[in-house]
Amino acid sequence: MKQILVALDFSDVSLLVLDHATELARAFGAKLWLLHVAAPDPDFVGYEPGPQHVRDNRAHVLREEHRQLQEWSKSLRTRGVEVTALLIQGPTVLTLLEEAKRLAVDAIVLGSHGHGRLYKLLMGSVCEGVIRATNVPVILVPARAGESALKTDAQDP
Incomplete structure (x- = not known):
């Protein structure tokens, strides 16, 4: 295993995902690719871009x-x-699957939030979508996996 894609969504489980991916990288001498897939801009999906303050806020979120x-x-x-x-x-x-293929990763690590059936029915599941469509191993880190060793006051590892 030489390349590991780590999908991060900035939720509570992200630091746990980083912990597990870091352990794998060290064990296998692998490179980590940290990937955050941000929602597309509204005009990209056919909606009006909205007022300037909305666009400014979106730019701020992406910068953060x-x-x-x-x-x-x-x-x-x-x-x-x-x-x-x-x-x-x-x-x-x-996007996650395209990047995994483009980078020729050996594994994908992502967090599972453990949402219920109704949420999955209405919103779908990123984990499920990735598992169904990829041909590389997927490592799921459940939200209840424990406390992150990387956690600090600013949520930085």
Whole structure:
């Protein structure tokens, strides 16, 4: 295993996902690709872009997500892990699968929130979509897996 794609959504489970992916990277001497798939801009999916303050807020959110990915990457690098962070806009499952293929990863690590059946029926499941469509191993980290060893006051590893 030489390349591991780590899907991060900035939820409570993200630091646990990073912990597990870091352990795998160290065990196998693998490179980590930290990937956050941001929702596409409204005009990309056929809606009006909205007022300027909405666009400004969206830009701020994307900058903060990018900053957090870079902070996590920097922290992991100081621990000797080879890592690259990516923030890409698009449909979550499709974008994740395309990046996994483009990067020729050996495994995908992602978090499972453990939502109920109604949520999955209405919203779908990223985990389920990835598992059904990929041909590489998928490692799921459940939200109830425990406390992150990487957690700090600012949620930075």
